Amino acid sequence: MNENPYSTAVLAWYEANARDLPWRRPEATPWEILISEIMLQQTPVVRVLPAWEAWVERWPRPADLAAEPAGEAVRMWNRLGYPRRALNLHACARAIVERHDGRVPDSHSDLLALPGVGPYTAAAVASFAFGQRHAILDTNVRRVLARAETGIEYPPKTQTKAEVRLAESLLPDAPAVAARWGVAVMELGALVCTARSPKCADCPILDRCSWVLAGRPPHDGPPRRGQTYAGTDRQVRGRLLAVLREAPGPVAKEALDAVWDKSVQRERALDALVADGLVDPLEDGTYALPG
DNA sequence: CAAGCGTGGCC
DNA sequence: TGGCCAAGCTT
Numbered sequence: 001m002n003e004n005p006y007s008t009a010v011l012a013w014y015e016a017n018a019r020d021l022p023w024r025r026p027e028a029t030p031w032e033i034l035i036s037e038i039m040l041q042q043t044p045v046v047r048v049l050p051a052w053e054a055w056v057e058r059w060p061r062p063a064d065l066a067a068e069p070a071g072e073a074v075r076m077w078n079r080l081g082y083p084r085r086a087l088n089l090h091a092c093a094r095a096i097v098e099r100h101d102g103r104v105p106d107s108h109s110d111l112l113a114l115p116g117v118g119p120y121t122a123a124a125v126a127s128f129a130f131g132q133r134h135a136i137l138d139t140n141v142r143r144v145l146a147r148a149e150t151g152i153e154y155p156p157k158t159q160t161k162a163e164v165r166l167a168e169s170l171l172p173d174a175p176a177v178a179a180r181w182g183v184a185v186m187e188l189g190a191l192v193c194t195a196r197s198p199k200c201a202d203c204p205i206l207d208r209c210s211w212v213l214a215g216r217p218p219h220d221g222p223p224r225r226g227q228t229y230a231g232t233d234r235q236v237r238g239r240l241l242a243v244l245r246e247a248p249g250p251v252a253k254e255a256l257d258a259v260w261d262k263s264v265q266r267e268r269a270l271d272a273l274v275a276d277g278l279v280d281p282l283e284d285g286t287y288a289l290p291g
Numbered sequence: 292c293a294a295g296c297g298t299g300g301c302c
Numbered sequence: 303t304g305g306c307c308a309a310g311c312t313t
Contacts, residue, residue: 036309038309039309040310041311043308045309081308082311084311085310115311118310119310121310124309138310139308140309189309195308196307224306226305226307
C-alpha cells in the first residue's frame, strides 16, 4: 500500500470518530461543499451549521444565488463574521454561472480563480467534492504535522514551503484514499490534536508523535499573534453593517452615526465598507446593503 | 509579507 | 476577566 506511516491509524480513527456534518454526507453537492468551505474560513463548525442549512435551502444551486442582489447574501450572512465572504460567495455564484455553465468547476486552477477561494479552499473542494488528490493544509493539519512530524507544539505563524512539501509527501497515492486522508487529519486536529489541551490519550498516532516522544516541549519563540478587537475599526464596521442587515431597507446616516462615538473612526470604517462593496451609498444620502 | 478583516465561546 | 482560538484570503 502506498500509504504514510500514519494513514491506517488515522483513517481507522476517522471511521469511528468523524462528526456527522451535513456537507460531508454523500449527497452533498459541490456547491454545498463550496458554501461550507467559505463559511468555515476562520469560523467554528457550530456557528456555521445553522447558517449553512439556511443558505443551501434558500439557494440550492449557484444560479439561485446569482439571481439575487449581493445585499441579500450579506443579509443572510447574519453574524457569521468576515462578511466579505458573503460577497465572495455571491461573486462565486455569478462567476460559476457565467464561466462554468452553472456548475462548480472541478479543477484546482478554476477553483482558485473564484473570488475568496485560496489554496486551501480550492484543494478542499477539489478533494472533498470531486475526490481528487490534493494536499490539504489548514490550521488543523498544520498543527497535527507540526507535532507528529516536526516535534513542535505549534506550526510557524505563516505557512512555509516546507509544510507544503511535508503535506504532499504524506499524501496517499490513490485519489480516493488521499481525499479521505485529508479530511481525516483535519478532523484529528479539530477533535483531538487541538491547539490548547490536546487529548493525547485519544490520539491514534500517539506512539509515533514526535512532539510527545520529545516530552511535549512547550512552544518557544515569539508569542503567537493575538487578535485585538475592542475599539478597532473591525468592531465599528461590524456595528455599522449590523444596522444595515437588520433594517428592511435603506437607513439614514443618523442611524449609522449612533453606533460609534468617534466620528473620524466611524467615517473611516463606513468609507471602507463602501470601498469593499459591502455598503451602498445612495443618491439621497441614505445607505443600503449593495444592490 | 505582515496586517487587516467579525464574531462568539471557552478556560 | 480577557487573551486565545476558530476548515483563510487579499493586498
